[in-house]
Amino acid sequence: MSDTADLTFLQTLRRVLHQERQIESGTVIYNLPVPFGFRSS
Amino acid sequence: MQFALTEDQTAVRDMARGFADEKIAPHALKWDEDKHLPLDVIREAAALGIGGIYIKDDVGGSGMSRFDAALIFEALATGCPAVSSFISIHNMAAWMIDGFGSLQQRRxxxxxxxxxxKVASYCxxxxxxxSDAAALRTRAVRDGDHYVVNGQKQFISGGGVSDIYVTMVRTGAEGAGGISALVIDGKTPGVSFGANERKMGWNAQPTRAVIFENARVPVAHRLGxxxxxxxxxxxxxxxxxxxxAACSLGGAQAALDKSLAYMKVRKAFGKRLDEFQALQFKVADMATELEAARTFLWRAAASLDAKSPDASMLCAMAKRFATDVGFxxxxxxxxxxxxxxxxxEYGIEKIVRDLRVHQILEGTNEIMRVIISRKLIEGAR
Structure with a gap:
């Protein structure tokens, strides 16, 4: 499951965004597998 | 200690609420009326990671916390408590395999x-x-590298639809110490199902008896x-x-939101309902009770995530309180x-019907009081 394209929304959130936030202080770009329901970026 | 959700938690909750608003709520009344389990929609939710919220991610789970799960199930239940609960039971059964299964079983x-x-039920x-669950009589007798299972399980959510049944059976003496957990494939010869029960609520998911008649289950399917x-x-x-408990909060929140919208447009005695102080106070109390239950649920979820010694008691307290408040x-x-x-057609009576059973299942609220008082009295000795 190293390819983020295969990750679900929740896996993406947990595995990718957490790490990215620790590395980058800039804007996090959300690349989510579904189009709806995301209002928090 | 902080009471605000993190950005991630807010994203999790909003994702689930968005799914509920778009995919569940518009169809919930029809599913209830038709007694239809929307497996296609449920699998769409699973594609977001909701099929294994707190399952470890080496086997495809989302690896999230109980706290996250509470946020998700409350949000989904704003669309339909019965659908949200169905997914929650699946998660619970899957977690038992994740938590107690071998690596081979997990994979x-x-x-x-x-x-x-595949969908899992809990038997x-x-x-x-x-309530006296330790008195169960479904028996599994060892026969070589199989168990031969005989008995009947009752009120099984997903019965006849689920593929896998995490089933508690008696392999030893009377009492809790004689019980083992087997993962039983629904297609196993000797496994059959009763009629879909006619229920007050929770009509968007089937409830059946699961019957075992000389069902041969590999010993390798035993958890632990x-x-x-x-x-x-x-x-x-x-x-x-x-x-x-989270499903109760979601259903009740939807009912409160519907009420506020209704009070804004409905008039009586020349005034809108939301201009009557008695009704203003009523919704104030409803919102206060819900917020108290939600805050307490989060505390209990955090305690389970932290594996606190009092987690079971807090979970029982939160279940008792939130399901009573929700109803x-x-x-x-x-x-x-x-x-x-x-x-x-207003959708309120469906929520009432759906939430009533939350005071009964996953341990009745009377059993919650048993768990709580036992812990209190043990602690006082």
């Missing part, structure tokens, strides 16, 4: 459970063993050692109780709607 079942290509209750089944069952229920708020919402609340 065998969990990837398909996380995608919900503890029997016709003669409900013989005799720890009751421990597995109770551990699973700690989280299951949080999930059901009362939904019932008050029905009253605020007057005669219209009693009509199915």
């Amino acid at each position: 065998k079942w969990l990837p398909q459970l996380c995608t919900m290509e 503890l209750t029997e016709p003669g063993a409900g 050692d013989e005799g720890i089944g009751f421990k597995i069952a109770m551990a699973g229920l700690d989280g299951g109780r949080l999930n059901i 009362e708020v939904a019932n008050d919402a029905l009253q605020l709607h007057g005669g219209y609340g009693y009509l199915s």
